[in-house]
Amino acid sequence: MARLHEYQGKRLLSDAGLATPRGGVARTPDEAQRIASDVGGRVVVKIQAWTTGRKAMGGVRFADTPQQARDLARDMLAMKVGNFPVEQVLIEECLDIAEELFVSLSINDRERQPMLLLAATGGSGIEQRAEQVRRVSCPVKTGPAETEIRSFLATTPIDRGLHDRLHASIRAVFEVARKHEARSVEINPLVTTKDGRVLAADCRMTIDDYAVFRHPDLGIEIARELDHPPTPLERIAYAAEQRDHRGTFYFAQLNTAAAPGTRGLVGFHGAGGGGSMMSMDALTAEKFTIANFTDTSGNPSASKVYRAARVILQQPGLCGYFGSGSGVASQEQIWSAYGLAKAFWELNLSIPAVIRLGGNSEDRAVDILQRACEGLPGIVEGYRKDDTPKAIAHRFAELVEASLKAGVEPWKPRRTRVPNYVGSGKSYDIAGGRVWINPSNDAATACRAAELSMKALKAEGAALLPAMEAEEFAKRDSELIACEVECRMAGLDALFVELDVDGM
């Protein structure tokens, strides 16, 4: 889920009519001082970080003067929470709290609708008091029933005169969740003050990854949960995924160095969530450190698999490349084989690779991958559905050991090799790149390339041309990648597919 910071969530609440404390967000000590001075009086300074227990780590502190707020902000902006540096602090008025409520909305998988959790005492430690929590189902169209919220409020010690406003505030939480397609909203606490106000004193909100495209106003950069700020490679991978919706490409960096006692750092390329998790377990059992989690599945294009491989191989220090998914894939595995073969050739792969291509067309896929990679310095082996993750992880360990023994250096990211006519010959645009035609092609070469292009290209004498309108041709990137790999295996250098990997 895409997480919002407290101040971002509070803005959405405030837009929906739920009051929040006066104040503002600061990125520098100067800003913090100015905001504190505008707010006036005693203020609270809070780090903006995705964590619980901010108070205990010194992330929530009080300042009596703007100068103090400035000093606190300076200290806090130097903090790091997990892998995330603190980039903003929120400065707000101090509240004279009378009563606190815990209000949380989440998606209930059993009821297939949102559910509100309400409890009479806010603050920390709410998880331990589950039995005191009132659960209110929220039909997706109509929201929580007013009677249920009011019957809950009646059990609290809060003055009845505030119940209308509290009901409206709780209702507003549902409205905000629905409007922004939140997966969860937690107001802990919703407070009443001694001067009779109702305010959200804190706010944690997550937005549904799959709905982020409908909410550009939220400014969410990468709609994926990670335990660190997005790395440059994760940004590149995310951008590649956004531009090609054929299949799925998921990428998360896990480690940049091999853990002590392991054989080395491995580039991992899974296919399908369930099978990927099992394959990673098999790698871990063979004492490898996994550099990244990658998943290309759901019938991905060859170019999507190619880009995934390029991103994985942008990581220095790898001792090998391991690909394995469910093993009995419904998708056509030849496209994955072509995408991998192209990336491995361009990078002149020097470390061992073991790829399990089990599923549809597995025999062809294994054959393509192995033959296309024959001339590479690194050994590339393909496997099928009857080869278990455990067995191929073991084989991979053997190859890595042999490679280390032979003195093969850990992987260093490098420039791709491209034929010399790239940039000068004739080219035609395709999705996310272009195909370059070798100007030295003779008629026989052009003719053979056209035969290998799955009808994407036609030969006219020595010329190799798109066999269809430009718009249709642009979608034949997978077929053209296949053609390039097949030509290379046939000893022909007829064309080259240049695929952009934005940001690399």
Next chain:
Amino acid sequence: MSIIIDQNKNVIVQGITGREGQARTTLMLGYGTKVVAGCTPGKKGQDVLGVPVFDTVPEAQAHTRERHGGDVDISVILVPAKFVKGAAIEAIEAGVRTLVLVPDRVPVWDAMEIAACARQHGAQFVGPNTLGVISPGKAVVGMIGGKAESARAWFKPGNVGVISRSGGMSSSTAYYLGKAGIGTSTICHIGGDSVLGMRIPDVALMFQNDPETKAIVIFGEIGGSMEEDLAQLMVERRVTKPVVAYIGGKAAKEGTRFSHAGAIIEGGRGTHAGKVKALTEAGAVVVESFGDLPEATARVVGALR
């Protein structure tokens, strides 16, 4: 018998003229599914592999009643994710009682709206983000198997029902069971999302009522409460057929997601240990390693004879 799909069900495909629609219709027809019509707005009058295309589901429904003497039983939805809600509601309102929502990335509030609409009309759905459902030797809806000849080679008819939260692993589970000589009545991939039309307990109850199914195999995952809910049904004796289960994601950290939106531990709920404990205490056989699943199932099925 079998559950959800067989060769006599009237199936339509919404989004039949698209890349995925055409590819999956090829599989379904090739495997023996009775695909009676397709829908793509603006493409009325065309045909895809001999299947007539209509603009709307009510038109496809009328055609099916006239030509096939009955209602549309199942609609397979293969439109882009953001259009799934509209397509699903159109089908439900046109009287289709079972939907299969294949696309990935359907927004969760859309899924909840579809669920509300389905509840109101007495309809049910598989997915979103499902590979589909196959009753080996009979028919398939969705894309499980990919190609008809692969589906025929991989999945053997038999008496074990398979329910999986992972698409690829539903095929793998059934394939490895088949290699061990265990056939399957129906294989259901319920989908990888957090809000699903049919959850593990719903499908388990269908298998419980299916005379052909003698045992149930589950590929579960961390996250959510489906496995725990199945355990509760077993405790209540509403599911009495033997259950063999594997739960994936043992090594996953809390709060980190590995592909499936539903496979995430939130607030300490939905852990691997919690699911294994609930199922084991309810009497299920829970295997530690996926590779042990066929043998454990063979023992359970053997004991029934």
